[in-house]
Every structure is written in C-alpha cells, then in structure tokens.
Amino acid sequence: xxNIFRDQQNILYVCLGDSWGTRERMALKDCLxxxxxxxxxxLYCLKDSIINLKAKxxxxxxxxxxxxxxxxxxxxxxLNDFVQNLSKFDIRLVHCYDLSFLFPASFxxxxxxxxxxxxxxxxxxxKFYKRFxxxxxxxxxxxxxxxxxxxxxxxxxxxxxPIRKFEYTGLGVCEYLKKSSEHKSxxxxxxxxxxxxxxxxxxxxxxxxxxxxxxxxKGTLNKKVKLLIYSEKKWxxxxxxxxxxxxxKSLNGNDHIFLEYTDSLVESCLxxxxxVGLDVREPIEDLLLNSILNDTPSIAPRTYATMELFRKRGxxxxxxxxxxxxxxxxxxxxxxxxxxxxxxxxxxxxxxLIAEFGIEFYKKQLLKAYEKILTKRERLASKRSFKxx
Numbered sequence: 001x002x003n004i005f006r007d008q009q010n011i012l013y014v015c016l017g018d019s020w021g022t023r024e025r026m027a028l029k030d031c032l033x034x035x036x037x038x039x040x041x042x043l044y045c046l047k048d049s050i051i052n053l054k055a056k057x058x059x060x061x062x063x064x065x066x067x068x069x070x071x072x073x074x075x076x077x078x079l080n081d082f083v084q085n086l087s088k089f090d091i092r093l094v095h096c097y098d099l100s101f102l103f104p105a106s107f108x109x110x111x112x113x114x115x116x117x118x119x120x121x122x123x124x125x126x127k128f129y130k131r132f133x134x135x136x137x138x139x140x141x142x143x144x145x146x147x148x149x150x151x152x153x154x155x156x157x158x159x160x161x162p163i164r165k166f167e168y169t170g171l172g173v174c175e176y177l178k179k180s181s182e183h184k185s186x187x188x189x190x191x192x193x194x195x196x197x198x199x200x201x202x203x204x205x206x207x208x209x210x211x212x213x214x215x216x217x218k219g220t221l222n223k224k225v226k227l228l229i230y231s232e233k234k235w236x237x238x239x240x241x242x243x244x245x246x247x248x249k250s251l252n253g254n255d256h257i258f259l260e261y262t263d264s265l266v267e268s269c270l271x272x273x274x275x276v277g278l279d280v281r282e283p284i285e286d287l288l289l290n291s292i293l294n295d296t297p298s299i300a301p302r303t304y305a306t307m308e309l310f311r312k313r314g315x316x317x318x319x320x321x322x323x324x325x326x327x328x329x330x331x332x333x334x335x336x337x338x339x340x341x342x343x344x345x346x347x348x349x350x351x352x353l354i355a356e357f358g359i360e361f362y363k364k365q366l367l368k369a370y371e372k373i374l375t376k377r378e379r380l381a382s383k384r385s386f387k388x389x
Contacts, residue, residue, distance in 0.1 A: 001375050002371050002374035003371065004368075004370050004371040005037060005038070005367075007374075009034075009039045009040070009092040009374065010040045010042070010089055010090050010092050010093075011040070011042070011094075012044055012063075012085065012086070012091045012093070012094050012095070013041065013042065013097075014082075014094065014097065014098065015027040015096075015097045016044075016098050016100075017049065018046060018049040019050070019196055019198045020050040020054075020197055020232065020233075021196055021285070022171070022279070022285050023123065024050065024051045024097075026122060026147070026171070026286070027043070027097050027120075028055060028060070030095060030120075030366060031055065032058060033366055034370075035060065037367060041060055041061065042060075042061050042089055043055050043061070043062045043063065044063045044064075044081075044082060045063075045065065046065055047064040050196070050232075050233070063081070064081065065081060065082070066081050079108065082105070083108050086108070086109075086112065086115070092114070092116075092374070093116050093118065093374065094116070094117050096117065097119075097122075099121075099123075099125065102137075103134070103137045105117060106137035107140075110137075110140055113377065114377050114378070114380075116143070116370075116373035117140055117141050117142050117143075118141075118142060118145060118373065119141055119144050119145070120144075120146075120169075121144060121147075121151060121155055122146075122147050122151075122282055124154070124281065124282075125155065128158050129158060130160055134159075138160065141165065142165070142373040142376065143165055144166050144167070145169050145365075145369060146168050146169065147168075147170060147171045147286075148170075148283060148284060148309075150308050152166055152168075167368075167369045168365065169361075169362050169369075170356055170362050171289050171357050172357075172358070172359045172361075172362030172363070173286060173290045173357050174266070174359050187223060187224070188223050188225065188226045188256075189223050189224070189225045189226070189273050189336050190225075190271070190272040190273050190274075191208075191225060191226070191228070191272055191273065191274050191332065192228045192230060192268055192271065192274070192275050192276070192291075193208055193227070193229055193275070193277070194229075194265045195229060195231045195238075195240070196233075197232060197233030200240070201240075202240055202243045202247065204278050204279075205229070205278070206247065206325070207323055207324065207328055208227065208278065208328060209227065209247060209251065209257060210251070211325045211326075211328040211329035211332060212225050212253070212332070213253050213256075213257070214326075215329050218329075221333060223336075224256060226257070227253075227256065227257045228258050228268075229244070229259050230260045230265055231259070231260070231261060231262070232262060233261075235259045235261060265287060266286075266287065266290050269287055269294055270294050270296070272296060273297075273336070273339070274297050274298065274317075274332065274335055275287065275291035275298045276300075276328070276332075277298060277299070277300045277301055277306075278301070279301070280322040283303050283305035284300070284303065284305040284306055288306070292346055292353065293353055293357065295343060295346055295347070295350075297318075297339070297343065297346065298317035298318075299319070299320060299328065299332060300317060301322045302321055313345075313352070314345045314348070314349060315341065315345045316342070316346055316349065317342065318331035319331070
C-alpha cells in the first residue's frame with residue numbers, strides 16, 4: 001500500500017495555456033503541497049506563460065510544451081515532449097487541469113498502467129463526451145477532483161465518469177489573521193476586482209467601471225466608492241492598459257477608478273471593503289472565497305455555484321447577471337447600505353466555510369486522493385505481473 005507521506009513520488013502537473021485564474025492558482029497550490037510533503041514536482045506548461053513565471057518564483061521545476069494548443073486527435077503525435085518526460089523523469093503520477101489535454105494524456109497512459117491520472121475540474125464543460133472512443137479514454141482517469149460539490153452532476157453528465165471517482169477538495173483558501181488597511185480610509189468605500197493579465201478585450205471590465213461611476217454620480221451612499229482593479233502583471237505591459245485608461249478618462253473616473261499592480265491577488269482581497277468577481281467561465285473564483293473568509297463581502301457573477309453558496313450560507317454577498325452594470329450597481333449599493341449585516345453573516349458562517357473551503361481540508365483531500373490511486377495502480381500492476389508469469 002502506498003504511503004503518500006513516506007514514499008517519495010515523481011509527480012507531473014500539466015497546466016497549459018497562458019491565462020491566470022483559479023485553475024492556474026490551484027495547479028501551483030497542488031505543486032507546492034506535493035513539494036512540501038517531500039515529492040519531486042514537475043510542471044508541464046508553456047514557456048514564458050504566467051504560470052511558468054510564477055512557478056519559477058516558487059522554485060518549481062518546469063518542463064515545456066513545444067507544440068501548439070490545438071490538441072485534436074490528428075496532432076497528438078506532436079506530444080513527444082510529454083511522452084518522453086514520463087520516462088525521463090520516472091513519473092509516478094500525472095495531474096492534469098486542461099480538458100483539451102485530458103484525452104491525449106489518457107491515450108499515452110493506456111499502456112503505462114502503473115501511472116495514475118488525476119484531473120481537476122474548475123470550469124464549465126460545454127460539450128458531451130460520450131462517443132465510443134471518448135469512453136475508452138475516460139475510463140483511464142483514476143480520480144476527478146472537484147472544488148465544489150455542485151459540479152458533480154455536470155461533470156458526470158458530460159463525461160459519464162462514475163461518481164465513485166469523484167473527490168471533493170474545496171478551494172484551499174487561507175484565512176489571514178490580520179486585515180490590511182493599505183487602501184482603506186473612513187472617507188470612501190473601496191471595491192476590488194482582478195484581471196489575470198492575459199485578457200485581450202475590455203468588454204468584461206466595462207460593467208464594473210460603469211457601475212462604480214454611476215453609483216458615484218447617483219450619490220445615494222454616505223461615502224464615495226473607489227474601484228481598485230488589481231493585476232499581478234504590470235499594467236504598462238498589459239494589452240488592456242490603454243483602452244482601460246481611455247474608458248476611465250471618458251467617464252471622468254480618474255479620481256475613483258485606479259489600476260493597481262500587486263504581487264498577490266490573494267492578499268489584495270484584504271485591502272478592500274468588498275470584492276467583485278468578474279470571471280464567468282468558472283463556477284466560483286478562489287478570490288471570492290478568499291475575500292469572504294477574510295471578512296469581506298463579495299459580489300459574484302450569478303452561477304449555480306455562487307447561488308447555492310449564498311443559499312446555504314446566507315448573505316455572504318450578492319450575485320449579479322454577468323454583463324449587467326445596472327444590477328451590479330444595485331448590488332454594490334445594497335451591500336454598502338447593509339454592510340454590518342453582511343460582515344456579521346460572514347462571521348457567523350466562518351468556521352463552517354473554513355472547514356469546507358480551507359487550506360487544511362484541501363491538503364488532506366488532495367493527498368488522500370493521491371495515496372488512494374497510487375495504491376490502486378500498484379495493485380493493478382502487480383496483478384498484471386503475476387498473470388504474465
């Protein structure tokens with residue numbers, strides 16, 4: 001039986017793409033957890049991508065994908081780097097985060113029965129994968145890790161993966177003991193939101209900028225609202241820098257809308273009075289949970305996950321229809337007019353939220369899943385060896 005704390009493993013994490021969001025932060029978190037536990041960790045990614053740069057800062061060894069991101073069946077033969085790395089570094093476990101890479105990974109691991117394949121889902125699945133060849137590859141998946149329980153039905157329905165292969169991990173959010181007051185003052189309400197640094201169009205920022213600007217013009221709150229748009233990429237190097245500045249200037253918002261550079265988006269949640277989630281591709285952002293666990297009410301895009309969270313836990317924040325600046329403005333106004341109520345709700349629910357989404361629970365679930373599937377693969381490999389005698 002495998003012992004995840006005693007037996008050192010060589011683990012390959014696969015996270016391609018040049019975006020920076022919950023998925024990439026979870027991949028880095030998993031790398032660090034495995035590394036701290038004593039395992040040899042390798043991250044298979046695109047060279048000079050944001051996750052590659054972040055991994056280097058954390059002394060994580062990176063292996064590079066040299067092919068394109070189009071991974072249809074006819075291009076699987078170009079994945080020589082991935083296949084060679086499996087043998088070169090004696091990989092004992094593969095953990096994948098990209099749906100596009102899941103099927104080629106399953107294909108190349110078919111004959112490597114001793115290597116478990118883990119997949120983390122934290123995004124919506126738009127297609128159904130139920131053709132014969134899909135089913136053959138999906139069977140190779142040993143474990144699917146889900147950050148929220150509500151994703152189980154969707155993943156099961158689209159991929160037809162047995163429920164017994166699901167493991168719930170939460171989002172691994174940390175609670176900070178001291179709240180930062182860097183940007184706070186008694187004279188204004190501060191709202192924070194984040195951009196990844198990879199976006200190329202400004203459309204997703206227009207609603208929040210318009211909502212804050214409209215709220216200040218309306219003047220129904222006792223304090224002015226200031227918006228801080230955080231990025232871990234310097235704005236001067238960001239494609240959206242000029243169009244965002246132009247939009248702010250056109251709305252006369254230079255005195256209440258600011259573009260901020262930060263070393264850590266996670267810590268930026270501590271600097272504001274409310275946090276606004278902008279990414280609708282994910283059922284729920286890790287930054288939203290991070291802000292809530294650190295006593296900051298949140299305004300989240302209306303998804304099944306955020307609606308269920310607020311239904312179960314009460315008024316931790318509000319939801320809005322994606323792209324609706326008017327509703328966003330109304331929800332921000334509602335939170336600031338009843339701010340103590342939302343903060344008290346968070347305080348009342350904090351212990352349960354930490355138990356469900358905290359970092360300790362996340363570590364426990366992740367390592368338990370690794371140990372279980374490593375044991376399963378060891379038994380399978382030994383049975384095959386015995387039969388061949």
